[in-house]
Amino acid sequence: MRAEILATGNEILGGALTDTNSAYIAGKLAEVGAEVVRHTCVGDELVELETALREIAGRAEIALVTGGLGPTIDDLTAEAAARAAGVTMHLDPEALRSVEAYFRILQRPVSASNRKQARLPQTAVCLPNPVGTAPGFAMRCGRCWFFFMPGVPHEMRRMLEDQVLPRIAAMQGDRQESYRSKTLTTFGLPESQVDDQLRGFAAEFPGVRLGLRAKFPEIQIKLYARGSQGPELETMLTAAVAWIRIRLGDKIISSQGASMEAVVAGLLMERQATIALAESCTGGLIAHRLTNIAGSSAYFLHAAIVYSNEAKQRILGVTPETLTRCGAVHEDTAKEMAAGARRLAGADYGLSTSGIAGPSGGTDAKPVGTVCIGVAGPDGVSARRYQFPFRERGMNKSLFAAAALNLLRRQLLSAPGLEGAKEPPIHREKLS
Amino acid sequence: MRAEILATGNEILGGALTDTNSAYIAGKLAEVGAEVVRHTCVGDELVELETALREIAGRAEIALVTGGLGPTIDDLTAEAAARAAGVTMHLDPEALRSVEAYFRILQRPVSASNRKQARLPQTAVCLPNPVGTAPGFAMRCGRCWFFFMPGVPHEMRRMLEDQVLPRIAAMQGDRQESYRSKTLTTFGLPESQVDDQLRGFAAEFPGVRLGLRAKFPEIQIKLYARGSQGPELETMLTAAVAWIRIRLGDKIISSQGASMEAVVAGLLMERQATIALAESCTGGLIAHRLTNIAGSSAYFLHAAIVYSNEAKQRILGVTPETLTRCGAVHEDTAKEMAAGARRLAGADYGLSTSGIAGPSGGTDAKPVGTVCIGVAGPDGVSARRYQFPFRERGMNKSLFAAAALNLLRRQLLSAPGLEGAKEPPIHREKLS
Numbered sequence: 099m100r101a102e103i104l105a106t107g108n109e110i111l112g113g114a115l116t117d118t119n120s121a122y123i124a125g126k127l128a129e130v131g132a133e134v135v136r137h138t139c140v141g142d143e144l145v146e147l148e149t150a151l152r153e154i155a156g157r158a159e160i161a162l163v164t165g166g167l168g169p170t171i172d173d174l175t176a177e178a179a180a181r182a183a184g185v186t187m188h189l190d191p192e193a194l195r196s197v198e199a200y201f202r203i204l205q206r207p208v209s210a211s212n213r214k215q216a217r218l219p220q221t222a223v224c225l226p227n228p229v230g231t232a233p234g235f236a237m238r239c240g241r242c243w244f245f246f247m248p249g250v251p252h253e254m255r256r257m258l259e260d261q262v263l264p265r266i267a268a269m270q271g272d273r274q275e276s277y278r279s280k281t282l283t284t285f286g287l288p289e290s291q292v293d294d295q296l297r298g299f300a301a302e303f304p305g306v307r308l309g310l311r312a313k314f315p316e317i318q319i320k321l322y323a324r325g326s327q328g329p330e331l332e333t334m335l336t337a338a339v340a341w342i343r344i345r346l347g348d349k350i351i352s353s354q355g356a357s358m359e360a361v362v363a364g365l366l367m368e369r370q371a372t373i374a375l376a377e378s379c380t381g382g383l384i385a386h387r388l389t390n391i392a393g394s395s396a397y398f399l400h401a402a403i404v405y406s407n408e409a410k411q412r413i414l415g416v417t418p419e420t421l422t423r424c425g426a427v428h429e430d431t432a433k434e435m436a437a438g439a440r441r442l443a444g445a446d447y448g449l450s451t452s453g454i455a456g457p458s459g460g461t462d463a464k465p466v467g468t469v470c471i472g473v474a475g476p477d478g479v480s481a482r483r484y485q486f487p488f489r490e491r492g493m494n495k496s497l498f499a500a501a502a503l504n505l506l507r508r509q510l511l512s513a514p515g516l517e518g519a520k521e522p523p524i525h526r527e528k529l530s
Numbered sequence: 531m532r533a534e535i536l537a538t539g540n541e542i543l544g545g546a547l548t549d550t551n552s553a554y555i556a557g558k559l560a561e562v563g564a565e566v567v568r569h570t571c572v573g574d575e576l577v578e579l580e581t582a583l584r585e586i587a588g589r590a591e592i593a594l595v596t597g598g599l600g601p602t603i604d605d606l607t608a609e610a611a612a613r614a615a616g617v618t619m620h621l622d623p624e625a626l627r628s629v630e631a632y633f634r635i636l637q638r639p640v641s642a643s644n645r646k647q648a649r650l651p652q653t654a655v656c657l658p659n660p661v662g663t664a665p666g667f668a669m670r671c672g673r674c675w676f677f678f679m680p681g682v683p684h685e686m687r688r689m690l691e692d693q694v695l696p697r698i699a700a701m702q703g704d705r706q707e708s709y710r711s712k713t714l715t716t717f718g719l720p721e722s723q724v725d726d727q728l729r730g731f732a733a734e735f736p737g738v739r740l741g742l743r744a745k746f747p748e749i750q751i752k753l754y755a756r757g758s759q760g761p762e763l764e765t766m767l768t769a770a771v772a773w774i775r776i777r778l779g780d781k782i783i784s785s786q787g788a789s790m791e792a793v794v795a796g797l798l799m800e801r802q803a804t805i806a807l808a809e810s811c812t813g814g815l816i817a818h819r820l821t822n823i824a825g826s827s828a829y830f831l832h833a834a835i836v837y838s839n840e841a842k843q844r845i846l847g848v849t850p851e852t853l854t855r856c857g858a859v860h861e862d863t864a865k866e867m868a869a870g871a872r873r874l875a876g877a878d879y880g881l882s883t884s885g886i887a888g889p890s891g892g893t894d895a896k897p898v899g900t901v902c903i904g905v906a907g908p909d910g911v912s913a914r915r916y917q918f919p920f921r922e923r924g925m926n927k928s929l930f931a932a933a934a935l936n937l938l939r940r941q942l943l944s945a946p947g948l949e950g951a952k953e954p955p956i957h958r959e960k961l962s
């Protein structure tokens with residue numbers, strides 16, 4: 099069933115407001131098996147609206163429209179719909195009841211401009227709005243069923259869920275296809291290399307659509323399958339995941355689309371291990387990410403965000419000798435920071451970062467993008483240096499944080515329990 | 531000049547990704563005086579892409595397209611553009627130079643799939659990409675000039691700013707109107723209340739367009755004016771800002787659209803003051819925000835992210851008596867945390883948060899959304915309690931962090947230097 103989405107309003111058209119409704123609706127339509135082929139946005143202008151509606155009526159079987167149902171002079175969607183369908187407007191009794199019911203909740207009288215919201219095209223079926231002033235409506239135009247909803251996100255979501263999606267599911271009837279999707283998360287390869295590694299996928303799995311989505315610095319691999327048989331789709335996706343796993347190996351950090359911090363949090367909980375951080379260049383980002391996970395107090399003990407050398411010494415016990423000999427950005431400093439954080443908090447693991455996020459502060463030997471990461475665990479301390487090619491502070495903070503969490507992840511994976519973990523070799527590597 | 535915007539990609543079409551590029555581009559096109567009449571989004575499907583391009587070519591004078599320039603098999607935009615214009619593809623020498631130059635920065639060889647990115651329609655003019663692998667291009671199709679840019683936001687923004695907008699401005703020539711805009715940042719009022727306070731603006735300033743944009747928990751007020759006389763627009767906007775200032779007072783934290791952390795960073799630098807943090811419920815977010823500002827090492831000394839009561843005692847010197855008597859979420863605990871952070875780092879100011887971000891952990895007396903914030907300064911320590919209505923962890927972390935920075939901001943504003951600052955009254959308040 100070919101579906102289109104139309105967002106209306108000058109705020110969205112002019113860029114003052116980002117349209118989040120269309121993405122939300124698209125996700126929901128996919129769940130009921132409708133195939134979204136286009137989104138459009140036009141402003142509060144009668145001719146543009148009518149033209150867009152006519153065009154959609156000629157292409158799609160269903161269309162979901164948001165915005166322009168309010169009480170103001172700018173709200174022209176119902177009028178444009180009537181024109182596109184060649185019908186007149188009238189005061190819809192059910193729409194009027196919807197408006198009056200909402201104003202009773204507000205304990206306010208219904209104004210003339212709010213009564214205007216009950217004026218719908220003659221052939222429209224009212225979709226009452228229990229959480230706002232603007233009733234929606236459904237109507238046929240050409241061969242397409244249109245569903246008009248308010249632009250206010252929470253009003254739209256309620257109407258979509260309660261009234262629009264059930265109607266669309268019923269319209270699909272036997273045509274309703276099953277839909278399955280899977281998301282893998284990878285870290286350590288840029289998008290183009292992930293893509294290169296997966297060359298041949300389409301030939302191998304013609305029934306599965308593959309998409310890459312960069313959530314810098316992680317890349318998500320999304321697999322979508324659609325068909326009449328749910329269990330078959332499941333089998334197909336499982337085989338597809340196995341195929342990808344052979345090619346990407348330990349670059350895959352989650353087969354449920356989890357973020358790096360969620361993966362590390364899961365491992366810490368599984369191991370019943372606690373963590374303390376010593377962050378310099380990442381400035382609290384690792385702590386922020388880990389504490390975004392609900393329940394993080396089970397494993398997260400303390401983070402010391404230590405920018406200055408003095409704080410590194412005073413709080414974490416980094417020795418002045420190491421700082422003088424190696425500087426702040428060095429494996430030895432990172433090791434002392436990780437060990438200091440672990441000791442200070444009495445944690446099972448300590449994780450540290452010291453590097454140059456930019457835009458300034460780089461040298462020839464340690465350019466912007468250099469980071470040293472230390473991991474202190476029950477079996478000792480190790481450190482690594484990475485040199486990333488980016489010059490942008492925000493990107494480097496994100497990448498440094500993910501690289502640090504990834505080192506901890508690998509250490510947690512190699513530890514059978516808290517005892518007997520083998521310390522990975524300490525060496526410099528270049529990760530691109 | 532009628533302009534349209536086309537976003538491409540299955541992720542956006544299917545709702546996996548919200549399209550933020552189109553709103554950004556629309557805002558920038560308004561600045562150069564182009565009139566955006568429509569946004570469209572289609573997926574990675576050759577026929578849909580070609581159809582959309584042909585339709586736009588028949589309607590618009592300029593069109594800005596994002597996405598589909600990557601190295602993968604899904605990236606079909608250049609091919610679709612060639613078909614829509616009826617020209618063939620070729621390896622564009624300048625595009626190849628752009629790709630090779632970027633890979634030199636990355637110190638990686640150019641792969642076959644990356645070389646594909648240099649294949650452009652015969653009549654295209656390459657727009658080199660200094661910050662990514664995908665070159666863009668400009669080409670005429672019908673009566674419309676198309677500008678094709680990468681979908682990765684930071685790459686798109688750079689190309690738009692450096693190469694596309696100047697070309698469009700030149701095309702406009704004498705038709706170009708002057709355009710001025712101003713952005714104010716507010717904190718402490720929800721969007722609907724900001725809107726209520728500004729009722730009557732349109733009647734007072736018919737020549738100024740006003741838009742609100744939520745950057746939770748901050749609300750930006752955007753003012754746009756367009757006309758032939760630049761200086762007149764400037765005068766009009768200055769009057770509009772003064773009118774808004776009367777209504778919103780100290781809810782306005784910046785008249786340059788700066789973020790809360792940038793405002794606080796600016797004040798700390800101006801006062802030559804240093805800061806230390808003790809974050810519990812915000813989990814490093816305040817540190818992360820402050821260290822996002824380049825040059826933060828000038829004022830940022832240390833943050834202790836202390837989740838456990840033990841860490842609060844051991845690292846910050848919070849007394850067991852206070853924790854037993856008041857609990858972790860209390861003004862007295864927040865004060866001891868702020869004072870402890872300040873003392874530990876030897877900073878001018880200490881700022882602390884302790885609260886319940888949710889989803890669990892709330893009680894009747896201290897529901898989810900409760901936070902206590904402490905500020906320690908040269909003249910003593912104060913604390914406040916807020917109770918926010920949200921239940922969502924991420925929203926609460928953001929709101930708590932902004933509320934804490936706002937308290938520090940007010941203290942810094944009231945301090946003439948580091949001496950003689952008057953301590954604000956300690957009381958509970960409810961901020962909605």
